[in-house]
Amino acid sequence: MEKTWIFLIAVMIFLVFIFLFWALTSGYSKKKYGIKMWKHWPNRLSYWQAAVFYALGFTAITMFILKWAHVLTF
Numbered sequence: 001m002e003k004t005w006i007f008l009i010a011v012m013i014f015l016v017f018i019f020l021f022w023a024l025t026s027g028y029s030k031k032k033y034g035i036k037m038w039k040h041w042p043n044r045l046s047y048w049q050a051a052v053f054y055a056l057g058f059t060a061i062t063m064f065i066l067k068w069a070h071v072l073t074f
Contacts, residue, residue, distance in 0.1 A: 006074050013062050017055035025051075 029047055030038045037043055066072045 003074070006072055009072065010059060010063055014055050014059045017058045018051055021051045021054055 025047075029043075033043050063072065067074060
């Protein structure tokens with residue numbers, strides 16, 4: 001049961017970081033590529049790949065900080 005809660009906390013942290021990445025960078029990316037190029041799938045694919053990689057990294061760092069602070073135990 002405890003591992004389920006840790007997994008849910010990790011997923012929620014991941015979703016928060018994905019949302020923050022999108023909120024902070026989507027306008028800049030659309031302006032940089034232009035609306036026509038933004039609709040081209042390779043540009044969006046690379047954007048979302050970066051979003052997932054950054055979110056995974058920040059989620060891992062956050063989880064280990066929470067473990068180090070004895071907030072989570074896993």
